[in-house]
Amino acid sequence: MDKIIVLTASAGLIGLIIWWFFGQPKSPAVAASGDGREQSVEITVEGGYSPQVVSLRRGVPAKLVFTRKDTSSCLEEVVLPEFGIRQKLPVGQKYEINIQPDKPGRFRYACGMNMFFGTIEVK
Amino acid sequence: MTTRSRFSFSLILTLPLVAEMFGLHLPGGVWTMLALTTPVMVIGGWPFFKSAWSALKNRFANMDTLISVGTLTAYFYSLYAAFAVLDVYFEIAALLIVFILLGQWLEEITKGRASSAIEKLVGLQAKAATVIRGGRETQVALDQVKVGDIIVVKPGEKVPVDGEVVEGRSSVDESLVTGESLPVEKKPGDHVIGASINKTGSFRFRATKVGSDTLLAQIIELVRRAQTSRAPIQRLADQISGYFVPIVLVLAVLTFNVWYVLLGAGMVTALLFAVAVVVIACPCALGLATPTALMVGTGRGAKLGILIKSGEVLEAARNIKYAVFDKTGTLTAGRPVVTDVIGDARLVLGTAAALEAASEHSLATAVLAAAKSKNLQPEAVKNFQAVEGKGVVGRIGQDKALIGNPALFADRDVAVGRSDRERIGELQQQGKTVMLVGRKGKLIGLIALQDRPKPTAAEAIAELKRLGVNPVMITGDNEGTARAIARELGIDSVIAGVLPSEKAERVKALQQTGKVAFVGDGINDAPALAQADLGIAMGSGTDVAIESGGIVLVKNNPQDAVRALRLSQKTFGRIKLNLFWAFIYNLAGIPIAAGAFSGLGLVLNPALAGLAMAFSSVSVVVSSLLLARSRI
Numbered sequence: 001m002d003k004i005i006v007l008t009a010s011a012g013l014i015g016l017i018i019w020w021f022f023g024q025p026k027s028p029a030v031a032a033s034g035d036g037r038e039q040s041v042e043i044t045v046e047g048g049y050s051p052q053v054v055s056l057r058r059g060v061p062a063k064l065v066f067t068r069k070d071t072s073s074c075l076e077e078v079v080l081p082e083f084g085i086r087q088k089l090p091v092g093q094k095y096e097i098n099i100q101p102d103k104p105g106r107f108r109y110a111c112g113m114n115m116f117f118g119t120i121e122v123k
Numbered sequence: 124m125t126t127r128s129r130f131s132f133s134l135i136l137t138l139p140l141v142a143e144m145f146g147l148h149l150p151g152g153v154w155t156m157l158a159l160t161t162p163v164m165v166i167g168g169w170p171f172f173k174s175a176w177s178a179l180k181n182r183f184a185n186m187d188t189l190i191s192v193g194t195l196t197a198y199f200y201s202l203y204a205a206f207a208v209l210d211v212y213f214e215i216a217a218l219l220i221v222f223i224l225l226g227q228w229l230e231e232i233t234k235g236r237a238s239s240a241i242e243k244l245v246g247l248q249a250k251a252a253t254v255i256r257g258g259r260e261t262q263v264a265l266d267q268v269k270v271g272d273i274i275v276v277k278p279g280e281k282v283p284v285d286g287e288v289v290e291g292r293s294s295v296d297e298s299l300v301t302g303e304s305l306p307v308e309k310k311p312g313d314h315v316i317g318a319s320i321n322k323t324g325s326f327r328f329r330a331t332k333v334g335s336d337t338l339l340a341q342i343i344e345l346v347r348r349a350q351t352s353r354a355p356i357q358r359l360a361d362q363i364s365g366y367f368v369p370i371v372l373v374l375a376v377l378t379f380n381v382w383y384v385l386l387g388a389g390m391v392t393a394l395l396f397a398v399a400v401v402v403i404a405c406p407c408a409l410g411l412a413t414p415t416a417l418m419v420g421t422g423r424g425a426k427l428g429i430l431i432k433s434g435e436v437l438e439a440a441r442n443i444k445y446a447v448f449d450k451t452g453t454l455t456a457g458r459p460v461v462t463d464v465i466g467d468a469r470l471v472l473g474t475a476a477a478l479e480a481a482s483e484h485s486l487a488t489a490v491l492a493a494a495k496s497k498n499l500q501p502e503a504v505k506n507f508q509a510v511e512g513k514g515v516v517g518r519i520g521q522d523k524a525l526i527g528n529p530a531l532f533a534d535r536d537v538a539v540g541r542s543d544r545e546r547i548g549e550l551q552q553q554g555k556t557v558m559l560v561g562r563k564g565k566l567i568g569l570i571a572l573q574d575r576p577k578p579t580a581a582e583a584i585a586e587l588k589r590l591g592v593n594p595v596m597i598t599g600d601n602e603g604t605a606r607a608i609a610r611e612l613g614i615d616s617v618i619a620g621v622l623p624s625e626k627a628e629r630v631k632a633l634q635q636t637g638k639v640a641f642v643g644d645g646i647n648d649a650p651a652l653a654q655a656d657l658g659i660a661m662g663s664g665t666d667v668a669i670e671s672g673g674i675v676l677v678k679n680n681p682q683d684a685v686r687a688l689r690l691s692q693k694t695f696g697r698i699k700l701n702l703f704w705a706f707i708y709n710l711a712g713i714p715i716a717a718g719a720f721s722g723l724g725l726v727l728n729p730a731l732a733g734l735a736m737a738f739s740s741v742s743v744v745v746s747s748l749l750l751a752r753s754r755i
Contacts, residue, residue: 003384010376017376021182021369047177072174073126073227074185079414084348113410114364115185116178 029053029121032062039063045078045089046070049109049118056101058122064097077112080120086112124166126231130224133167136160137221140214153205153213160213164198167220184368186407192372193402194219197729200394210391218730219402226737230407233744237415240422241350244343247299247318252283255327272330276321284317284333291326295319300339301677302428338677341667345430345675349421350414354434356695357413360702364406371404371713378717395729399716403732404709407740412701415747420694423751428677429687436673437698439657440691443592444637446684447618447630449651450598450605452644453661454580454612454681459486459572461493462555465546466568469499471560475570476501478515478526486556489572510534514558525561526570537561543569554600554607576612583681584613590688592640597621597629597651626651642684643672657691659684690755697750701743708739 030051032041040063041054047070056062068075068089079086083099101122110117124132136159139149149155168191175191178184197216204211254263255273268274268284276282282295294306297319306322309315315328317337334340353361375397382393417434424431431437448454464471476494479487480501494501504517504524513534514527525535529547532539539547539559543566550557555571584594595616598605605619618629626643627650633639634656641648641655652658652671660672661684667675674691676683715725716732727735 007380007384010380013376014373017369017372020179021184022366046181047174047179048181048183050181052181070174070177071170072185072187073231074174074187079351081351081353084344084351086347086351112414113407114361115367115406115410116183117365 027052029055029119031055032057034060036060040065042067042094043118044069045075047075048116052117053119053121055121055123058101058104060101062099062101064099064120066095066097067093068095074113075111075116078109079112079114080107080109082107126224126228129167129170130221130228133163133217133221133224136163137214137217140217144214153211156211156213157202157205160198160201160217163217163220164194167224168194171220171223184372186368186405188368189371189401189404189406190219190223192375193398193729193733196394196398196401200391212395215395215398215728215730219733222730222734222737226741229737229741230411230744233741233748234411234415237418237422237744237747238350240418240425241343241347243422244339244346244425247339249281249283249318253277253280266334268330268333270330270333273327274330275325275327276315277325278321278323280321282315282317282319282321282328284330285337286315286328286330286332288313288315288326288328291324293324293326294322296322300342302426302683303678338667342425342430342677345432345667346421346425349431349433350418352417352433352435354413354417354695354698355438356698356702357434360409360412360705364410367404367406367409371401374713374717375400382718396716396718399718399727399729399732400713402729403712403716403727403736405705405712405736405739408705408708408743409702411740411743411747412705413698415744416694416697416701416750419747419750420690420697423755424687424690427683427686427690427755429683429690430667430675430677431687431691431694432673432675434698436657437691437695439638439673440640440688441695442638443640443657443688445595445616445633446587446592446640446642446688447595447597447633447651447655448614448681448684449626449641449643449648450596450600450608451574453642454596455574455576455608457574459489459556459574461489461570462573462575463550463571464493464568465571466560468568469497470562471568471570472497473499473502474519474524474562474567475526475558475560477504477519478507478517478524480504481507482509482515486558486572490558490570493570519562522563526558528557529559532559532561532566535561537564537566539566551603552607554604554611556604574608576608577679577681579680579682581612583685586682586685587688588613590685592688595633597626599623623647624650627654630654640684640688642681657688659687686755693753693755694750697747701746704746705739705743708735712736712739 032039034040039060042065044050045066045068066089068091071091077088089095104122107120108117140159143149171187171190175187194216197212201211201213251262251264252268253260253275260275265283288309288311292310294308296306297303297316300316300318318339378400379393379397382388382396421431451457472494475490476499479490502519504519507517509515510531513531516525547557550571555573558570560568587594594614596609596614597618599621600619602619605617609617630639630641630651631654638656640657641651642659643652644661649671652660658672659674660669661676667677669675674687716727
């Protein structure tokens with residue numbers, strides 16, 4: 001009897017894990033604010049990057065303002081390979097990363113070990 | 124609290140628990156164990172739990188998720204067991220925290236070392252400069268220096284920016300910027316490089332490049348870009364890393380079920396196997412394998428004056444079959460020098476120098492330099508006349524004089540004897556350009572010139588052959604001249620008589636039979652550098668902002684091209700080794716932790732599984748660091 005309970009509970013647990021991590025679509029894109037000369041968007045670093053997707057206007061210099069609240073070493077660095085940036089983020093402070101989004105497309109950025117992801121959409 | 128102090132704190136509280144494992148009975152039994160473990164969980168483990176929780180809320184899972192699931196399962200099961208009077212496993216929870224903190228602390232130390240190249244380069248920059256302002260020497264901050272400023276550098280000081288010496292002489296140590304080990308002599312007209320160290324004399328120079336235009340700033344930018352680039356080989360690891368942790372969690376649940384439901388093991392045994400699976404898995408090793416090796420490899424390169432532009436370049440450098448060298452300026456110095464003077468040397472050189480003093484030909488520069496080295500002052504020339512494609516005629520004092528090729532002598536009816544003709548033939552056979560010198564209607568001697576190979580060129584070719592790469596020389600020179608130089612350097616394959624625009628075509632043809640690396644100057648050779656599988660651009664020593672080419676050499680030494688190949692191959696090999704180890708570790712470790720080999724007596728205590736995990740990521744970083752010590 002208890003084996004049946006364990007099996008049922010395990011199946012449920014596995015289902016929950018898969019649904020939680022892979023099932024739901026991630027949050028929608030947040031557009032950067034600013035005038036035509038500059039745009040900026042705030043990104044909180046805590047257990048990932050939120051908002052997870054930011055959208056930038058093409059050709060307008062952009063400021064990504066990261067605030068790292070997470071002390072875990074997993075999130076200490078942020079890497080934007082397309083923009084040639086690998087930067088350590090200080091804990092509890094705003095840190096500006098300036099990029100020039102000239103090419104349209106979706107660019108994924110990640111933590112130093114490539115386990116947490118964020119996306120920059122350039123339109 | 125730093126990782127180190129969390130580690131020390133947790134270790135001290137955990138030691139009595141370890142003694143318990145080895146048979147010592149703690150007064151107070153399980154309650155003392157609970158009292159010791161709880162602070163370890165709260166102080167040592169709290170940041171893991173917090174990070175895991177915030178990641179979970181965002182539907183992410185990371186290393187901390189695994190650590191938290193493993194330690195919290197052990198802790199809360201033991202808490203239940205303490206009340207239910209069953210066996211407790213507090214020491215597993217505490218030891219896991221201790222081992223993981225130890226691993227993290229070591230990782231922090233080693234990772235700092237792996238990524239220090241950029242900080243070191245940035246640290247080379249001078250802080251201030253002594254600039255002449257309003258006729259007086261004034262100290263200004265580095266960012267105040269403008270192009271055109273005259274800057275004073277005293278012995279022992281750093282050269283603040285790039286520029287050209289206008290006054291004074293000195294020897295300058297450029298080793299930290301370019302990797303050039305010997306001090307370089309500087310005199311008026313010579314380039315100086317920002318962040319190099321002035322040794323003996325004082326001098327003044329005019330700033331030509333400041334801020335982000337300086338050589339050092341360009342090097343920093345290139346290295347920074349390289350270190351953030353991703354190597355194609357890590358694609359698999361990248362793809363896996365997003366799924367890794369959830370999959371391990373599923374595997375742990377399955378492990379529990381196989382033991383408990385299928386094999387009928389006890390609840391505790393099944394739980395311990397599941398916990399071991401969770402804590403042995405190490406996505407960090409996979410994540411660290413490529414970036415740390417790339418950082419150490421590119422950082423090592425920067426120190427040697429070899430700038431590898433991206434992780435992709437490392438893969439391109441594998442299995443290179445041909446290394447095609449552009450001859451002029453790459454294998455040779457790029458300017459002819461006088462190698463032989465036949466006849467009365469002083470008379471021949473003196474006559475030649477007088478005639479060439481007004482000429483702008485590159486051969487003229489060589490003749491004047493040779494004359495100067497013999498302390499000959501060029502005499503005045505009257506009726507100077509340049510004969511297109513043939514030479515120069517004029518009058519020195521009362522004497523008619525001429526210098527040029529045999530055609531000029533035939534035109535002017537100056538006889539060239541048979542032995543002289545034979546001599547000319549011999550010199551040309553050696554790849555030399557021969558100029559005939561005449562005075563008073565007679566041939567008085569010959570001057571032979573050659574663009575000499577760089578002193579290190581022959582050794583570079585020999586090293587290349589030892590690497591199993593076929594050296595090829597490509598040049599616009601005629602076959603004879605090219606062959607002579609190639610013979611001297613030990614190169615068997617020569618592509619001669621090629622127009623600059625045809626070089627890329629020739630590289631393409633060669634690519635039909637194997638991968639080609641092209642070594643050229645980056646300006647005239649841009650199409651060939653781009654066509655080749657691997658382009659190695661030789662910088663001028665002052666400018667490395669070269670678009671084409673995957674590797675840029677700061678110095679003008681052909682041996683660096685070979686070193687660049689070797690460094691790329693070694694770095695790539697290290698990435699492969701790291702990735703292989705990280706995959707194998709997880710592929711073998713997870714089944715062992717799950718008890719798949721328990722039939723053979725191979726069972727892992729969850730605490731030991733945690734220790735293995737901690738060291739797997741440290742070992743990857745250490746493996747990358749060893750790259751800094753390998754022979755290049």
